[in-house]
Amino acid sequence: MTIISENVKKPSQYVADYLDEIYHSVVKQDPNEPEFHQAVAVFLQSIYPLLEKEPQYIEKGILKQIVEPERVITFRVTWVDDNGKTQVNRGYRVQFNSAIGPFKGGLRFHPSVNTSIVKFLGFEQTFKNSLTGQPIGGGKGGSNFDPKGKSDNEIMRFCQSFMTELARYIGPDIDVPAGDLGVGAREIGYMFGQYKRLRGAYEAGVITGKAPDFGGSLGRTEATGYGTIYFVQEMLKDNRMRLEGSTIAVSGSGNVSIYAMEKASQLGARVVACSDTTGYIYNEKGIDVDTVKEIKLKRKGRIKEYLDFHPDTTYSEDCAGIWSVPCGIALPCATQNELDEEHAITLVKNGVKVVAEGANMPCTPKATEVFLNNGVLFGPAKAANAGGVAVSQLEMAQNSMRLKWTFEEVDERLQDIMKSIYRNCVDATKEFDNATNLIQGANIAGFKKVADAMIAQGVI
Numbered sequence: 001m002t003i004i005s006e007n008v009k010k011p012s013q014y015v016a017d018y019l020d021e022i023y024h025s026v027v028k029q030d031p032n033e034p035e036f037h038q039a040v041a042v043f044l045q046s047i048y049p050l051l052e053k054e055p056q057y058i059e060k061g062i063l064k065q066i067v068e069p070e071r072v073i074t075f076r077v078t079w080v081d082d083n084g085k086t087q088v089n090r091g092y093r094v095q096f097n098s099a100i101g102p103f104k105g106g107l108r109f110h111p112s113v114n115t116s117i118v119k120f121l122g123f124e125q126t127f128k129n130s131l132t133g134q135p136i137g138g139g140k141g142g143s144n145f146d147p148k149g150k151s152d153n154e155i156m157r158f159c160q161s162f163m164t165e166l167a168r169y170i171g172p173d174i175d176v177p178a179g180d181l182g183v184g185a186r187e188i189g190y191m192f193g194q195y196k197r198l199r200g201a202y203e204a205g206v207i208t209g210k211a212p213d214f215g216g217s218l219g220r221t222e223a224t225g226y227g228t229i230y231f232v233q234e235m236l237k238d239n240r241m242r243l244e245g246s247t248i249a250v251s252g253s254g255n256v257s258i259y260a261m262e263k264a265s266q267l268g269a270r271v272v273a274c275s276d277t278t279g280y281i282y283n284e285k286g287i288d289v290d291t292v293k294e295i296k297l298k299r300k301g302r303i304k305e306y307l308d309f310h311p312d313t314t315y316s317e318d319c320a321g322i323w324s325v326p327c328g329i330a331l332p333c334a335t336q337n338e339l340d341e342e343h344a345i346t347l348v349k350n351g352v353k354v355v356a357e358g359a360n361m362p363c364t365p366k367a368t369e370v371f372l373n374n375g376v377l378f379g380p381a382k383a384a385n386a387g388g389v390a391v392s393q394l395e396m397a398q399n400s401m402r403l404k405w406t407f408e409e410v411d412e413r414l415q416d417i418m419k420s421i422y423r424n425c426v427d428a429t430k431e432f433d434n435a436t437n438l439i440q441g442a443n444i445a446g447f448k449k450v451a452d453a454m455i456a457q458g459v460i
């Protein structure tokens with residue numbers, strides 16, 4: 001299997017062979033990790049212009065090291081459900097790379113969680129965190145626990161049991177988890193409470209995404225979605241386009257989607273569609289974000305309930321059908337590989353101009369190729385959704401200083417960080433390939449800083 005795509009300038013034979021070797025050794029070592037292989041392939045495929053120019057990354061074995069996590073921890077999580085029955089789940093923490101700071105990255109609770117998923121997420125997180133310009137390494141974790149249909153007490157008991165084991169491996173200067181799919185402020189609160197009880201100390205900076213009353217940063221809840229829109233604004237500005245008046249389709253209706261929709265609407269765009277695992281809604285005149293918040297955040301209901309409030313809206317049970325909606329901007333904000341080649345072709349036919357990944361790796365490599373080949377501006381996840389982890393780091397900073405910044409201060413810093421991520425990605429593409437491929441820009445800029453730190457710290 002070749003990892004070099006047809007639509008990019010070819011690397012030299014020496015570099016191509018080396019990249020192939022790295023890729024095949026990853027696949028050989030862990031053959032049952034397709035999501036991790038996908039993330040590694042896209043990364044390797046992007047960084048060759050840097051390797052041609054600076055061969056020390058090959059000579060010093062940096063690539064071999066960077067595709068191997070520093071530590072993969074799996075553990076049993078036992079808990080008792082409301083019927084008194086013992087339940088067993090598996091917990092994971094992948095501490096991927098600590099070259100530029102303590103491991104940092106979210107926890108995902110979803111039945112699909114396995115080693116491949118947490119490794120791909122931890123790998124991506126390493127470069128994302130580097131792009132933020134902040135001193136944070138990459139990690140990720142979670143469990144195959146399904147929070148759907150669980151009572152509040154069951155969630156609490158699960159989180160306490162999960163943290164009882166995880167606490168051995170984390171700390172404000174070691175590894176700092178946060179939320180992700182299925183893990184929000186409630187779960188973070190339960191996990192922080194258990195960590196505090198186990199340690200007998202108030203180490204606020206051990207986890208981020210806490211409620212603002214006990215060490216959380218204002219603006220963290222909104223940060224990933226808002227950050228994605230700030231990134232899109234930069235893409236548009238640079239290409240003489242405007243967010244105002246544009247039509248947007250946003251998949252999902254969770255944390256990232258809701259705040260992307262909110263910021264886009266505040267800035268004068270029209271969000272016409274959003275979805276959940278049960279289907280999608282479409283309204284040409286615009287979706288009312290407050291209604292989505294009421295349904296999803298307060299009632300914990302399904303997106304179909306939107307029609308009870310706005311009956312002029314259409315609903316379809318095919319959640320991926322959202323990509324057939326005509327829109328100028330598409331924001332996949334739900335989950336990995338949710339937007340494939342066929343969806344991309346339909347979006348292009350319907351006139352999409354910009355795609356930015358609010359979720360992690362939501363577009364398949366084939367879909368990405370369709371966008372790049374058709375001149376669609378493409379914002380890759382590790383750049384476009386970095387606002388969440390960036391504000392998590394601001395939370396760590398506030399915890400260390402025992403300070404609390406206002407929402408406006410945090411939001412201003414977030415805007416600056418997203419602008420600088422965009423600029424660094426563009427500069428990297430210009431320096432190395434004279435193209436506007438932000439996938440390449442994000443991978444090169446994110447990798448270089450981590451790789452230089454690894455070289456400086458020696459073979460460890």
Ligand SMILES: NC(=O)C1=CN([C@@H]2O[C@H](COP(=O)(O)OP(=O)(O)OC[C@H]3O[C@@H](n4cnc5c(N)ncnc54)[C@H](O)[C@@H]3O)[C@@H](O)[C@H]2O)C=CC1
Nearest residue numbers: 180181182224252253254255256276277319334359360388
């Ligand atoms: N929460 C955060 O700060 C960050 C999250 N992300 C990524 O963003 C994505 C979403 O995360 P959150 O919003 O935090 O999770 P969440 O659990 O709050 O929301 C996920 C939403 O996606 C929907 N969904 C899941 N699979 C779907 C599918 N196949 N089709 C349509 N809808 C589907 C769910 O119904 C839910 O509305 C994930 O890929 C996550 O890794 C990335 C950066 C930071």
Ligand SMILES: O=C(O)CCC(=O)C(=O)O
Nearest residue numbers: 105106178180388389392
């Ligand atoms: O806030 C964090 O530490 C992590 C956010 C996250 O999981 C992500 O960026 O994918």
